[in-house]
Amino acid sequence: MVLPRQTPYVTPHILHKNYAQAFDAPESGSLIGKDLEYFSQAGFDMDKITLKRNAPVAQLYEDAIRNEGAIISDSGALINFSGKKTGRSPKDKRIVYEETSKDDIWWGSVNIKMDEHTFEINRERAIDYLNTRDYVYVFDGYAGWDPRYRIKVRVVCARAYHALFMHNMLIRPTPEQLADFGEPDFIIYNAGQFPANRFTKGMSSTTSVEINFKRMEMVILGTEYAGEMKKGVFSVMHYLQPVKFGQLSLHSSANVGIEKNDVTLFFGLSGTGKTTLSADPRRLLIGDDEHVWSDTGVFNIEGGCYAKCINLSAEKEPDIFNAIRFGSILENVVYNPVTRVPDYDDVGITENTRCAYPIEFIAGAKIPCVVDRQPSNIIMLTCDAFGVLPPVSKLTPEQASYHFLAGYTSKTPGTEDGVLEPIPTFSTCYSAPFIVLHPGRYAEMLAERMAKHKVDCWLINTGWTGGKFGSGKRCPLKYTRRIVDAVHSGELAKAEFETFGTFGLSIPTALEGVPRELLNPALAWADKEAFGKEIRKLAVMFQRAFALYEKDVEIKVREAGPVV
Ligand SMILES: Nc1ncnc2c1ncn2[C@@H]1O[C@H](COP(=O)(O)OP(=O)(O)O)[C@@H](O)[C@H]1O
Numbered sequence: 167m168v169l170p171r172q173t174p175y176v177t178p179h180i181l182h183k184n185y186a187q188a189f190d191a192p193e194s195g196s197l198i199g200k201d202l203e204y205f206s207q208a209g210f211d212m213d214k215i216t217l218k219r220n221a222p223v224a225q226l227y228e229d230a231i232r233n234e235g236a237i238i239s240d241s242g243a244l245i246n247f248s249g250k251k252t253g254r255s256p257k258d259k260r261i262v263y264e265e266t267s268k269d270d271i272w273w274g275s276v277n278i279k280m281d282e283h284t285f286e287i288n289r290e291r292a293i294d295y296l297n298t299r300d301y302v303y304v305f306d307g308y309a310g311w312d313p314r315y316r317i318k319v320r321v322v323c324a325r326a327y328h329a330l331f332m333h334n335m336l337i338r339p340t341p342e343q344l345a346d347f348g349e350p351d352f353i354i355y356n357a358g359q360f361p362a363n364r365f366t367k368g369m370s371s372t373t374s375v376e377i378n379f380k381r382m383e384m385v386i387l388g389t390e391y392a393g394e395m396k397k398g399v400f401s402v403m404h405y406l407q408p409v410k411f412g413q414l415s416l417h418s419s420a421n422v423g424i425e426k427n428d429v430t431l432f433f434g435l436s437g438t439g440k441t442t443l444s445a446d447p448r449r450l451l452i453g454d455d456e457h458v459w460s461d462t463g464v465f466n467i468e469g470g471c472y473a474k475c476i477n478l479s480a481e482k483e484p485d486i487f488n489a490i491r492f493g494s495i496l497e498n499v500v501y502n503p504v505t506r507v508p509d510y511d512d513v514g515i516t517e518n519t520r521c522a523y524p525i526e527f528i529a530g531a532k533i534p535c536v537v538d539r540q541p542s543n544i545i546m547l548t549c550d551a552f553g554v555l556p557p558v559s560k561l562t563p564e565q566a567s568y569h570f571l572a573g574y575t576s577k578t579p580g581t582e583d584g585v586l587e588p589i590p591t592f593s594t595c596y597s598a599p600f601i602v603l604h605p606g607r608y609a610e611m612l613a614e615r616m617a618k619h620k621v622d623c624w625l626i627n628t629g630w631t632g633g634k635f636g637s638g639k640r641c642p643l644k645y646t647r648r649i650v651d652a653v654h655s656g657e658l659a660k661a662e663f664e665t666f667g668t669f670g671l672s673i674p675t676a677l678e679g680v681p682r683e684l685l686n687p688a689l690a691w692a693d694k695e696a697f698g699k700e701i702r703k704l705a706v707m708f709q710r711a712f713a714l715y716e717k718d719v720e721i722k723v724r725e726a727g728p729v730v
């Protein structure tokens with residue numbers, strides 16, 4: 167039978183203003199009595215708006231297509247656009263200064279203070295905006311796969327795209343868990359389409375991303391970049407895990423060997439290769455971005471991955487390529503309007519094109535994303551735009567502490583607003599934009615755990631080689647993968663090492679499958695004089711950056727840095 171287009175077979179929200187009461191049964195995860203009350207109390211006008219809580223993926227697709235101009239890609243992913251902002255806005259991120267958390271927070275340029283009153287104004291502005299909408303989306307899920315240390319997160323937003331994004335990125339509750347969800351531990355109000363008022367005290371632009379640890383809430387105004395939400399959850403965990411649970415939160419990916427069950431953590435700021443290198447056919451993926459190193463092992467904070475799509479190909483990154491299908495969100499990716507095939511090489515909208523997918527879309531995912539095992543290897547990823555750091559070096563415990571605190575890398579174009587080419591940066595703990603406590607607190611926990619469990623540590627430069635950005639080239643992915651394989655097989659640990667001057671790093675003299683001259687940047691550079699100049703320049707930058715932490719560390723850590 168062919169149904170005429172206008173049939174009563176319409177989506178349930180049209181049948182009744184209050185979808186929650188009218189349509190589905192409580193066990194399918196609808197909002198029932200107490201939850202509705204909660205929304206009225208929070209300031210939502212329940213007579214006007216229709217809440218869609220944990221809506222099915224298909225319905226979010228339909229709404230995004232109907233109301234937000236989304237389209238479906240040839241492989242079934244939802245192609246969506248985040249508007250003007252296509253990367254994070256770190257300069258507009260603030261933390262509320264209040265008595266419960268103020269003494270723990272590392273105030274300064276990363277954690278800018280916001281007063282409680284201003285937060286209330288922005289929060290009200292966000293809720294007022296959400297009240298003007300016909301539909302408000304709610305997604306309730308978890309952050310943290312270990313039930314002992316997880317939190318319940320509620321996302322309240324105006325776009326189906328944002329709801330689907332967090333459906334993919336948080337841990338999706340079962341229908342039973344959803345029915346007994348109760349009060350969330352943390353709430354995100356995302357009114358990103360609506361600007362902050364520039365005349366509100368303390369606002370410097372129309373964008374505002376703020377976290378209040380007393381209220382346990384986050385408010386987003388003036389940016390629709392979905393990554394703000396996932397990194398907001400990470401900031402919360404970067405506070406709660408050490409302070410409330412005594413566990414170490416990490417801006418890292420993690421995987422586990424299929425044969426040896428060995429766990430590897432890959433630290434790194436955005437663009438260094440956490441997502442790419444942790445997707446490995448010989449290993450199960452625990453997660454690509456946010457983890458906790460607990461007393462008993464490692465667990466992922468998230469339920470999904472957020473991969474970069476720039477220059478993506480099925481040959482180079484098959485796992486990620488194959489995860490782009492029904493349920494995934496492609497963000498800011500240019501597509502062919504006739505065939506709906508994404509053009510991953512097109513930077514017309516941004517270089518920071520992304521795909522968000524549930525972790526089970528990666529064929530070799532470790533689900534549940536938790537291992538009762540301590541890590542064997544830690545890989546610190548850096549993307550050196552000067553092209554002077556070796557592609558791999560083995561770090562002593564002191565060097566590991568030094569490099570973790572220094573957090574040297576380059577910001578990749580697009581991930582942050584206004585970054586157009588790789589910019590060298592010192593992003594402490596490889597997570598400066600999301601850090602909440604003094605870096606020394608994370609570093610101390612890391613050193614203690616590494617020593618206790620005798621973890622080997624490697625510094626891997628996935629950035630430039632043979633010259634700096636502009637003249638050299640990015641280290642070919644196949645060589646970095648070969649190096650990572652050699653870490654996992656134990657081959658590198660047994661290699662012969664030599665000392666790489668200035669930085670005092672131990673580098674392998676040879677590794678099968680990797681050209682000898684690539685292993686040692688002094689050989690890779692044709693222009694030796696230019697090499698000497700660049701390495702000294704970088705060493706001085708390290709010394710200046712490390713001065714911030716000098717008084718907080720033991721002498722042997724201070725001395726583990728470069729010598730000019
Ligand atoms: N040698 C390399 N190692 C890792 N990634 C590389 C390398 N060369 C190029 N790339 C590219 O750099 C980007 C790394 O980004 P990604 O893995 O998403 O980093 P992160 O998850 O740390 O933000 C990907 O687009 C990847 O294809």
Ligand SMILES: C=C(OP(=O)(O)O)C(=O)O
Binds near residue numbers: 254435441
């Ligand atoms: C999403 C981000 O992280 P990553 O690039 O590490 O995935 C980000 O930094 O905004």
Ligand SMILES: [Ca+2]
Binds near residue numbers: 187189190192
């Ligand atoms: Ca219902």
Ligand SMILES: [Mn+2]
Binds near residue numbers: 441455472473474
């Ligand atoms: Mn990533």
